[in-house]
Each structure stands twice: as C-alpha cells, then as structure tokens.
Amino acid sequence: MNDQGHFLFLISLLPFLGAVIPGIMIRAGRNACASFTAVPTVLALILLMILAPDVLRGEVITAEVMWLPQLGLSVSFFLDGLGLMFAAMILGVGLLITLYARFYLSGDDPMGQFYTYLLMFQGAMLGIVISDNILLLLIFWELTSLSSFLLIGYWKHLPEGRQGARMALAVTGAGGLAMIGGMLILGHVAGSYKLTDILQAGEAIRASEWYLPALILILLGAFTKSAQFPFHFWLPHAMAAPTPVSAYLHSATMVKAGVFLMARMWPVLAGTDAWFYIVATTGLVTMVLGALIALFKDDLKALLAFSTVSHLGLLTMLLGFGTEAAAVAAVFHILNHLTFKAALFMTVGIVDHETHTRDISRLGGLRHLMPITFAIGTIAALSMAGIPLLNGFLSKEMMLEEASHTYWAGSTWAVPVLATLGALLSVAYSFRFIGHVFLGPVRDDYPHKPHDPPMGLWAAPALLTVLVVVIGVAPFLAEGIVTAAANAVTGADLHPHLKIWHGATPALWMSIIAVLGGGALLGLHKPFLSAWEAAPRPEAKAIFDRLLAAIIALSRGITEIAHNGAISRYLAVFVVTSVALGWIAYSGSALSAPTRGLLPVPAVIGIGWLMLIVASVAVVILHRDRFTSLVLIGIIGLTISAGFAYLSAPDLALTQISVETVTIMLLLLALHFLPKTTPVESSVLRRVRDGVIAVVAGGGVGALAYAFMLRDISTISQFHLDNSYEGGGGTNVVNVILVDFRGYDTYGEIIVLGIAGMVIYALVQTLLAGPVARKLRGGGAMSEVLREGLAVTHLSRDRHPLMMVVVTRVLMPIAIVVGAYIFLRGHNEPGGGFVAGLVVAIALLMQYMASGFAWTQARKRIEYHTLIGFGVIIAGLTGAGAWLSGTPFLTSAYTYVHLPPIEEFELATAMLFDLGVFLTVLGAVMLMLYSLSRIARHAGETVNVEAMDYDPADRVTERGAET
Amino acid sequence: MIEMALFFAASCYGVALILDLWRIAQGPSAADRILALDTMVINVIALLVLYGIWRGTAIYFEAAMLIAMVGFVSTVAYCRYLLRGNIIE
16 A cells, blocks of 8 residues: 555544544633644645645545455545545535634533534545445445434434434434445445445446346435435434534535435446436425425525525436436536535524524514625525526536436426426525525614624635635636546546536526526515415424334334343243254254163162252242242252262362352342242243243253264364363363363453442442432331341341351361362362352351351451452453463463472463452452342341350450459 | 172162152251251262262362362351341341
C-alpha cells in the first residue's frame, strides 16, 4: 500500500479517533470543544485535498487490509470521483456545521456529547462513500442510522425528538436490513464482495435471475434512507432534531446516502426496464408529492424537509432515467442542492433562534430586522426555485431537459408535464419561503424581537451562499469535480460542459412556465390552502404508529409463546428439540455392531447403583419437601463421588465431593429465606407431560451412553496421555488438560466464575440498599411473608456450640495443610488448584458456621473480591509470561530443582497458573456464600462478638473472681 | 485370605448402605435421615479404603481422607439448619 492508501485510511479513521475529543474538551469550555472538534475534520479535509488532484485526473486510490478473508470481509477503501465529491461535501459541511452549532446550541445543551455524535456520524458517512467492500459499506450504513438516531434524539427531553429519532431508526434500519439481503445476493452473483469487482460484473448481474430481488432489496435500503415515497414520512419527523443536525444530516449527507448508493450501483443495476420504472417513477412521484406538501407546511423546517424529499425525488428520478446525461445532471444537482439547502436550513435555524418561532404564519417582514439573514435566505431560496444565475437553475434546467425527452410507458408527455409541475411547485414554496418570512410588513407580535445574529452563526450559510452564486455565474468552475464524479458513476469518459445558456430549448420553456406558474400559485395560496386542509389526507405518523403497534403485538405474541420467562418452558423446548434431533440422527444412520461386551457388576457396585436409583426416584416423589430433597441429593452426590473414584477418576471424585459440600451449604443458606415446601402449581396433565419429556430425555442420554460404551471409538484421550508429560511437564493428565491443553478454557472459566461471584455480591448489595432491605427489617406488606419464612422454631438455643467451635478451630490448620498439599502435588498426582480452592473454602466456611458471621468477618484480612482479582491477574500474567520466550499465550515451561535437604522437585509455570485458579475459586465461592449470609443479618439477626455463646474460660475466671 | 476378608468386609458395608438407604427413605424424622446420610458417608469411605487395599494403591486412601474431611461438614450444615434455621448466623 502506498502513501495515498495510508492517507485514505487516516481519512476514514480521523473522525472516529476525534469523536472522543469533544467529550473531554468540553471541560475546557465551549470554544475549545468546538475548535478541537474541527481539528480531525480539517485534517481529514487536508488529506483529501492532497489526494484530490490525482482523483480529478481520473485515478482511483485504493487501500486494503484483510480483516476476515474467510467471509470476504476486508477493510478496503477506494476513492474515485464520486467518493471524492461526497467526502468533500461531508467534511466541508461538517466543518461549517461545527462552527454553526457552536453558536446555535445554548448553554444548557451538552455540547461535548453533540460533537461526539456529530463526529461519529461524520466518520460513518465518510465510511459509506469510500468503502470498497460492500460488507464494510453495510457496517457504515448501519452506523449512520445509529449515530443519526442519537443526533435526532439529541434533545432527549422533547417527546417529538425521541419519537422522531425512533421513527427514523425504525424506517432506515428496516431498509438497511433489506439492503443487507440485496448486497449479499449481489456479492454472491459477482463472486466477490469488493465493490470494484462488482462494478465490473454489471453484465453478469443484470443477466442473473437474482437481479430483480437484489435490485428491490437494495432499492428498499436506498429509498428508506433517502426518504423516497412511500418512506418519505420519517424525514419531517426527524426535524425535531437541532437545526445543525437537520442541516447536516437532512440536507447534505445522510439522506444523500441512498442517492449515493444508487449512483454507486448505477453501472451495475441501471439500464434495465425494472430499474427505470421503479426508480424513475418513485423519484417522480416523490418529487411532485414532496413539493406539493411543502407548499402547505407552516413550519419552516417541515417546509424544508418536504422540499428535501422533493429534491431527493428529483435526484432519484434522474438516476432512474439511466442515461449518461441524466447522471451528470444528478451529480451536479447533488452538489447544488447541498449548497442551497444547507444554507436554507441554517437560515431557518437563525430565524428560529432569533424570533423563537419557525411558524410561517407568525413571521413576515424580517427583511428590515435581519438584513443579512434575509440576503442569505433569499439567494438560497431563489436558487432552490431555479432562478437563473444561481446554481439551482443550472441543474434544474438539465433535469427538465432530460425529462423533456423521456418516455414513460409509451407516453411522451407524462414525465415532462409532471417534472414541470414539480418544478412549478418548487418555485411556489421557494417564493413562499421568501415572501411569507422576509417580505411583507414588519409585525409587532414576534415571540422575540429579532435582529441579525452574531457572525459565527451566519458565516457558515453565507459561505454556502457565495458558492451558490459562484457556481451559478461561473459553472465551469465546478466542471472538474462534476466530470470526475459523473465518470465514476457512469464508468464512461464524459466531458460535460456546464453552461448557463443552452438556447431556446424545451427545458427553457418548461422553466419559464414553472417560474410564472409558481408565482401565480403563491398568489392563490390562501384558497388552495383551505382546499388542502379540507381534503382528506392520510396521516403518516398515525399509520406508522399503528403498523408499529401491530408488529410489536405480533412479536410480543411470538415471544410470549416461546420466551415467556418460565424456565420450565425453555427447558421443555430445549430438551424436546435435543431429543428430536438425536432421534433424527439415530434413525438416519445405522448403528455399527457393538465391539465390546458387558462387564460383570460386583455386588457392592450394584448397591451404589440401587442407591442412585432410589435417591433419584425419591427426590422426584418428595421434592415438595425441600429439606428432605436436599438430604436425598446428598446421597446422589456421595454416590457419584464414590463412582468417580471407583472408575479411576480420583480428581473428579475429589472435586465432586467438595462441590457437593459447598452446594449443599449454598442451598441451605438460600432455603433459610424460602418457603420450606414447594406448592403444587401445575395441573396433573402438565406434570404427566413434563414427566414424559424427562423420562424420554433421560432414557435417550442413557441409551446414548450405553451405545458408546459398547463400542471402541477413537478419542482425543490418547493424544493427551502421550503429550501430557512432554508438553505440560505433568503426569496427572487431568490437571495438565486443565492448566495446559485447555488452559485458555480454564482461564475463561475462572474469569466467568469470578464475574458470577461479583454479580451475586452486587445483586445482594443492591438488594440490601433498596426497599427490600427495609422490608427485611420489618414493616410493609412483604415482611409478613418473610417473617413467616424466617420464623423457625429454634430447636436449640445454642447458636455457637462449644464443641463445634473447638473442632472447627482445630480442623482449620489441618484442612489448610491438606489444601496446600492437594494444590502442590496437583500437577503430577490427583488434585490441583480447583479442588484446593474448594477445600480451603470449606475450611473457612466451617469457621463461619461455628462462630458466626460477624466474628469471622472481623478476623478476615483479605477481601474476597481481591482474591478473585489477584487470581485472574496471576493466571493472566502467567499466560502472558510465555510471550517472553516467544511462545504463544499459556505455553507451559518446567524445570527440576534440587535443593538439599529436600528431594528433587519440579517447578512449572502451570503451578503459577493453578495458583490463579485456586485464588479465584476460593474468592468466588466465599464471596457467594458471604453474600447470601449477609441477607440474614439484615433481617434483624443479632451479632455475636465472642467465638462461642458459653465460654467455659469465662466461668473459670468468674469463679476466680468470686473466691 | 486377604481377598476373602476384603470381600466379607465389603459385603457388610454394602448391607449397611442398604440399611442406611432404608432409614433415609423411612425417616421418620429429619434427624434420622441426616444421621443415616452421615453413616452412609462413613460406609462409602470404608468401601473406598477397602477398594484401595484390594487394588494396592494409595490414591483411594486420599480420596477417602478428603471425603472424611469434608463429608462431615454437610452433616453439620444439615443439623445447624434443623436446629437453628440458618447455618451461618
């Protein structure tokens, strides 16, 4: 990749990198914040200008880095004429908006947030126009939807803002979804997701039978984004955004994304009947309809919004024509529309800012009060109307010229007449904008006395207006960029000449009709308005809301069926599906003949088997008595541990019995706060159904295990056995698997365990800080239920019996030594950090049980959170240590050390990793049990400071004092 | 000889396990069940030790030791729950 490619990467990155700056710089004040927002934009613009001469010469600059080559996803950018024009527009207007917003936003608005959103949007938009990979383009496409959602809803306190943002997101997001489908089809047909490849494959794509679906899906995305009929309704509602956002998103950039996409895809998709009829017709209808509605809107921003809809329709129509001349006109109009519409939006912002209203009926006569604003607004509006010597005239003339010789379904007049009508309406609302806001008598009932704003506010629109005039008078200045962009769109080598006077062409006559007719229409505005108000019109927002409500109801209905919050239902669905899949797999392929026979069953093992069965059945029958079922579960845990030991898995036996003990304690702690019996809640029929599911699933698993055990199959075990000592330096394969072969898994698991511990702690913390704590302490309706739950008949008044205290105290060092022993030898003999952690945790829990929560807590030196943290850090650092020797993460190293007088012993990095596991397990288990037992204290239990209730030592001293 | 002794001992503990199971199923009180479960733990420990002797390895001894060390903790927890309603006060 050359320097230019690097520049291109930088351009795409700068807005995103810059997006964090405003959020920080706002602390230094609003001016600093705005200035620092401008920096990345200016830098990107400079880089773009460095690239511009080459692009204007017709070169295409590319940059590519593979991202996920398996998916055809690469981070690749390219810059051609079209991309250059759009990028310049995005960055240039972005800069002006930064300046404008600095003065527009009031002191109460969080400006740092605004600029961060703005830069994020700018980055996303820039990404769309320079992406060379359609998957990447889609990502940026969605990013614009998201960031524009944030921008439209920037004034969170306004319900219109929130609703408008939601509507925009719903419509453009749905379109984006359709577009993903279309793009994937396109990439599939072209055999590449690279845009430059797809652009070459136009013939093949148009000939493909997938052409029409792809076209429709992609157009859905483009039409929703560019507010084409019938998806135009979101744009006016998005006007609840602050005006800088409207000026940026809704005139210059985001709504043009759809047009950009159509232009980008023009060489691939255009030129067919389907393209012409869908795109040109939609554009034409949108153009006329948008202009018509704009004429009757009293809200200045709504007027501009519908005018934008109309102009986007115009662009869509031009692209839909599919001719090269129309494409040139479209490209030129994109540029012109940007200049006058952004200026107009900013003008409206100024009017709104100064008069505190944007209602046309309350305005008029502003030309004397706000001369500068009047000049800017008038020039821009005249350009929008298409008055000669302004840039709007040039491209509108080109549009009419193209429309004048376009046939629609054999009709020679349909397109020219409707295009002229659109132009006429456009003239009418433009004149209305000037006439009803600035002209007329000065009023004395403005909500706020208006005057021209400070220069910071009018500088940006003024600059755009200068462009309007310059391009309008000397169109050849824009020829370079328009030629480059048009060549990029059409893929041809065009040399258009932009000029003011084309001679007395049909377009000129259509223009004259439009201007005169528009003027006349404005004169008749009042009667037309009353007719318009009387006519029945569908209210888009109401329809949209109803549609959305219906969709939400539908999805809620589906969710209620499949995802209603009852875990029994999820389990049923999951288990039945698994069984069904298993059955399909089983019946689909024949089972090979068994290669092994059954082994003899010793009588004692048979007893263990009997114990498991009896206990399992008994749990099912007696499960409503919760305490009894816990005792029965104890049998199962014990038998399984013994079974592991018998079946040569001593590691598992150790782990199982420790986990079993901790689990029982956890459940007993929880049972303290729960009803002691499970109520009957489901019908007999349902229980029978659940029983059938359970039996079938259990039987299936049993059958599967049976089938496996009767056959010799190759497993990974042999690999582990062969490599355990050489690779991991340990002879205990189970431990080596945990800390070496699958060390990554273990690392992830201890992190999850740590998180689980923290989450339980956090939940209890929130619980005890909230209303529940008050209820636990007494008072409130819930306390009755709770008290009932907590009211246990104390069979013993001895809370901390002497015997138990003494025994646990003596056992503590022994248990710790056993834990250390199990930990240290874990690498070569049964044991390891996990079991050791559980053993030590049990030793500590015994102290809690014997002497009470408060007493033990007071003697605890290290917080359990800290243990978790250190555990994860030690494990992580051990893994990272492998990098020092140039090996991958978590590669083991080991050596043998001989220190007299002890025997030679092994030192392995795996042991350090195991230490991390040990600490995390210990911390997490203790934190969970500690959190649960905290609840009891809040329920009003008293606290003991002594180790035991009746200390014989006290009685000795008392007696001594007596005598 | 040792084989026969081991067989005899294992049979006795096996029978003991069945009797424990009977007591747990039968109850009648929760204390009976806890006691039976605790006895069951002891019987299993014994069986593991016997198995270790038969196989001639020390691994089962350690497993038995660990079960002995933590096995009583759940018994204590059950009892505390029964007597005081809460195991950590």
